[in-house]
Amino acid sequence: MSTSQSLPDLIAAAQVKAKTSENTILDLRDQLETQTASEAQVEDLRAAQVALELAAVDTFTLFEARLQHHFRRGPFSRKLRAALLEAGHSDLADRIHKYYLAINVLKHGKGASYRELCNTPTELFHVRRTETIPSPNEHTPSTFIDIGVSGFFDGLATTLLEAQKFLEDQ
Numbered sequence: 001m002s003t004s005q006s007l008p009d010l011i012a013a014a015q016v017k018a019k020t021s022e023n024t025i026l027d028l029r030d031q032l033e034t035q036t037a038s039e040a041q042v043e044d045l046r047a048a049q050v051a052l053e054l055a056a057v058d059t060f061t062l063f064e065a066r067l068q069h070h071f072r073r074g075p076f077s078r079k080l081r082a083a084l085l086e087a088g089h090s091d092l093a094d095r096i097h098k099y100y101l102a103i104n105v106l107k108h109g110k111g112a113s114y115r116e117l118c119n120t121p122t123e124l125f126h127v128r129r130t131e132t133i134p135s136p137n138e139h140t141p142s143t144f145i146d147i148g149v150s151g152f153f154d155g156l157a158t159t160l161l162e163a164q165k166f167l168e169d170q
Helices: 007-034 039-070 076-086 090-108 112-118 152-169
Strands: none
Touching: 007 039, 007 152, 039 076, 039 090, 039 152, 076 090, 076 152, 090 112, 090 152
16 A cells, blocks of 8 residues: 555555455355355455455554544544544444454454453444353454454445544544
């Protein structure tokens, strides 16, 4: 991604790539519901999940980096959420916070963000409870959260662009 492109252009480009991964995930999941999974299908599914996760993390990180200048030092997402709440944009603040937590789980795995998500109802993605997760030796960050749900990346993109507009309009 080139730094000369605008944030909306970069998000749109990421959204196109993410749509391919989302479609692959949904298609493979549909296939696997009706047949025994081959090693190739399992590997294709995992590759699509990793590609989607990387796209989400990269896009959110880019968003933070490009808009950090709107706040003095400190945790960008927390300050953004507080500014949105103060301005009466509670829905956008809620979505930003949930996506922030999801990205943290994808980056770091089980921790404070995961514990908070376990107590936060959301339809934006699926949180897997640790009691339903297999052996600890098999844990990766995506073990705790599933973003391969229809519309995840579109929702992330829309939320980030709305937040950018809010910050730019201030």
